[in-house]
Every structure is written in C-alpha cells, then in structure tokens.
Amino acid sequence: ExxxxxxxxxxxxxxxxxxxxxxxxxxxxxxxxxxxxxxxxxxxxxxxxxxxxxxxxxxxxxxxxxxxxxxxxxxxxxxxxxxxxxxxxxxxxxxxxxxxxxxxxxxxxxxxxxxxxxxxxxxxxxxxxxNPYSIIAVNPARYPSINYLGAMSLIAWLTSVEGQNRIRNYRLEGQALFIPTAIKKLK
Incomplete structure (x- = not known):
C-alpha cells in the first residue's frame, strides 16, 4: 500500500x-x-x-x-x-x-x-x-476520469464513527468479522 x-x-x-x-x-x-x-x-x-x-x-x-x-x-x-x-x-x-x-x-x-x-x-x-486493512483513494491527477469526490466521501464515511460502528457490528454467529481501527477510542 x-x-x-x-x-x-x-x-x-x-x-x-x-x-x-x-x-x-x-x-x-x-x-x-x-x-x-x-x-x-x-x-x-x-x-x-x-x-x-x-x-x-x-x-x-x-x-x-x-x-x-x-x-x-x-x-x-x-x-x-x-x-x-x-x-x-x-x-x-x-x-x-x-x-x-x-x-x-x-x-x-x-x-x-x-x-x-x-x-x-x-x-x-x-x-x-x-491482517490490517486500509482504504486509499486513487490519485485523480494520474487518473482524471475516476470519481475522486465519491471515493473521498466513501473514505470519510467508512472512517467516521458511524462507519466504524458498522464495521464493529458486522458479525456472523456472534463473532466480529473485522475490528475497526480508524478511530482510536470507538464507543
């Protein structure tokens, strides 16, 4: 990355x-x-x-x-x-x-x-x-046809309290599939 x-x-x-x-x-x-x-x-x-x-x-x-x-x-x-x-x-x-x-x-x-x-x-x-996961926006200077603002909106939402809580609460049979890391002290 x-x-x-x-x-x-x-x-x-x-x-x-x-x-x-x-x-x-x-x-x-x-x-x-x-x-x-x-x-x-x-x-x-x-x-x-x-x-x-x-x-x-x-x-x-x-x-x-x-x-x-x-x-x-x-x-x-x-x-x-x-x-x-x-x-x-x-x-x-x-x-x-x-x-x-x-x-x-x-x-x-x-x-x-x-x-x-x-x-x-x-x-x-x-x-x-x-096994860490990150999110990266594609550089619009290199790829002008991409939806950079849409990518930044997605990044903003996924790293927000709401997005991080959605990740934390995504479970299967009671077990979390992922642990959020964008916000240090998520409540």
Missing part, C-alpha cells in the same frame, strides 16, 4: 480495520498444532511431518503472508506435500477440505465457510497473523 501511495497512484491512505489469519486443518490434526499460538512453529510441524498443505498460490496478500511465514519457518515447501490452488480463499479452503490438508485463511472467510467444511480451526492468536 505504501509503495502504491509513494508511487503517486493513491492518496489519503487511512487505517480502516483488521482481522487475523488462522491455520485450519484436519480434525485429527496429524501435525499436532491444536491450540498453538505460534504460526511459524505450526508450519514447522506441518513441514516436518510432510503433511498436506494447501496454498492459495495466487500472489494475494494472504499468499504473500503465507510465504513470509514459510520463510520465517526456514522451510521451502516441497511438491510432495504442498499444493497451490492458484485461486481465492474459498477454493483453497474447499481443496484443503477435500484433501484433508492444512491451510492459512483469514478469519472472516473461515467464519463464513466453516459450516460447509470438516476442517477445524487449530492455530490462532499469533501477532504474525495480524
């Missing part, structure tokens, strides 16, 4: 909200990561056991976070146990479910899809799994 703004493509970047990534996998948990709050250690256990792992493999933010964690774990995934979907999170979760494999997902997608899957949430709570 900062490179996008620094290169002049965007203006007025604002923190908006966050959720987190979680590691889900087979209910029998062959890597024994249940309750683990260290993502790197979880991936090391999966790799040591050469247990199937499904990656989005799509160069998304989730995929980049996963690759960063594998690098920190000092493992290069091997084709024998590592599968790339090359698609979005929903398809990666479906494939992990079909293969009885582990994967990393954002909590929001997990909450939406978990009732359709036999996978279980096994590892969470590591600061490395933090």
């Amino acid at each position: 900062m490179r996008f703004v620094d290169a002049g493509y965007g203006l007025n970047r604002r923190n908006l909200m966050y959720n987190d990534f979680v590691i889900v996998g087979p209910a029998d948990d062959p890597a024994n990561i249940h309750g683990e709050n260290n993502a790197v250690r979880s991936l090391q256990k999966i790799a040591r056991g050469k247990i199937l792992f499904v990656s989005r493999g799509d160069d998304s933010g989730t995929h980049k976070k996963e690759l960063y964690l594998w690098k920190k774990a000092k493992w290069i995934p091997e084709l024998s146990w590592y599968r790339e979907v090359g698609q979005g999170m929903g398809r990666a979760l479906q494939m992990a479910n079909e293969l009885n494999a582990y994967t990393i997902t954002d909590r929001g997608t997990w909450l939406v899809m978990r009732s359709q899957l036999s996978l279980k949430l096994l590892a969470e709570g590591d600061a490395e799994l933090y």
